[in-house]
Amino acid sequence: MESIISEKVQVGISACMYGCEVRYNKKGWDMLTYFGREREAFIWHPMCPECMSGLGVPRDAIRITGGNGFDVWNGKARVKTSRGEDITEKVKNGARICMETLKNAGVYVYVFMEGSPSCGVYRTTLKNKRIGKPPGVFGALLLNEGFFLIPAADMQSPVRRWDWRRRLHAFVWLKNMExxxxxxxxxxxxIIKFLCQEIDNEQAKTIGRxxxxxxxFDEEFAQDIKNRILxxxxxxxxxxxxxxxxWKNYSFYKKKAGVEVEGIMEPTGLRNMTHIAKELMDMEVRTYKEGTFFGSAPIIYRRV
Ligand code: SF4
Known part of the structure; x- marks a missing residue:
């Protein structure tokens, strides 16, 4: 079975994290600068649900009153501007337009801005302070539709970036598989079991059994297994x-190939995130070139 993806993965992203100055206060950050050349390995779909709501830039800051994004869709909470204007229907409409655009383009991956009443998804912390009341209005739709979700802040850490990239490639590979x-x-x-074991050993053991x-062969059973792995x-x-x-993968490789790779350290070895990311990348590239298997990153993107 082929474990390479040759199509660029399509990724939706909060436009303000793509460098577009679309926040209420005209700000925006290009989080993809952390990628370097690797940003070319994806097709990006910047979305701004608040702009698509017709609110414009600059605009008043908005907030959800009476709950979170799910409550807004259930009619239990409202979206208001800092001046108290009720813009619930406008914001819902902007979120619907963005979701429709992503679905029409076949996108099911999204990089979200934490803490936003629109794009926020999870409760995250910033400087030990909880931000936002997630999910936001658009974030609720992303969760309902089962998107693969990436917090924009993860772009800054080389190890987190590596983690979500290899999970994402495995996700897309499996999602498109019949x-x-x-x-x-x-x-x-x-192919996929080592990665699943790393993320959730208990569940992986159950699925393996x-x-x-x-x-x-039972189609329903196969679909259920697929959904649980996703x-x-x-x-x-x-x-x-x-x-x-x-370390486990490397020890196996060293024994099998009979060679050592410079720089790969034991789990307890002290080093910074950049060094760990380099070790992971080195193993990834080496195993790909030699046609051996790296269970930590089983699915690789290569342009053919
Ligand atoms: S709605 Fe989303 S994309 Fe637009 S400014 Fe807010 S967080 Fe950024």
């Missing part, structure tokens, strides 16, 4: 788990 035979199901699991116990892949790993899996 699991129509037992052999395909076995092959898929063989269920796949091993298959008597005959759910696992949406969740970030941790630095500790990443370092342990890197």
């Amino acid at each position: 699991l129509d035979s037992t052999v395909k199901l076995y092959d898929m699991w063989h 269920e796949i091993a116990g298959i008597k005959g 759910m696992i892949l949406r969740r970030p790993s941790s630095l500790e788990r990443i370092k342990h899996m890197l």
Whole structure:
């Protein structure tokens, strides 16, 4: 089974994180500068739900009163400007337009701006202070539609960036796969299981047991397995788990290939994030070139 993606992955992104100065106060940041040349490996779809609501730039800051984005869609909360004007319907409309645009373009990945009453998704912290009341109005739609979600702040950390990129590629690879035979199901699991074990070992063990116990092909069962794996892949790993899996993979590689790779350190070895990201990339490139398997990043993007 092919474990390479040759199409650029399409990614939606809050426009203010793409460098567009569309925030209420005319600000915007280009978070993709942290990518360097790697930004070319994706097709970006900048969206600004508040601009699409017809609110313009600059505009009054907005907030949700009486709940979060889900409550707005349920009619239990309202969206108001800092001057008290009720703009609920406008904001819902802007969010709908953005979602429709993404869906029409076949996009199911989104980089969101934390804390926004529109684009915010998760509760995150900034300088030990909780920001926003997530999800926002558009964030609620992203969650309902099962998007692969990436906090924009993750762009700044080389290890977090590496983590979401390899999970994203695995996610897209599996999402586009038609699991129509037992052999395909076995092959898929063989490729993806190490990454799933790293993110959620308990769930991965259960899925592994269920796949091993298959008597005959069952389409519903295959779809259920696929959905559960996609759910696992949406969740970030941790630095500790990443370092342990890197070392495990490397030890296996060293034994098999009979060569050592300079710079790969044990999980307890002290080094900064940039160094860890370099170790991960080195292993990724090396295993790809040699045609061996790197379980931590099983699916690779390469332009053919
Ligand atoms: S609506 Fe979203 S994209 Fe627009 S400024 Fe706010 S956070 Fe940024």
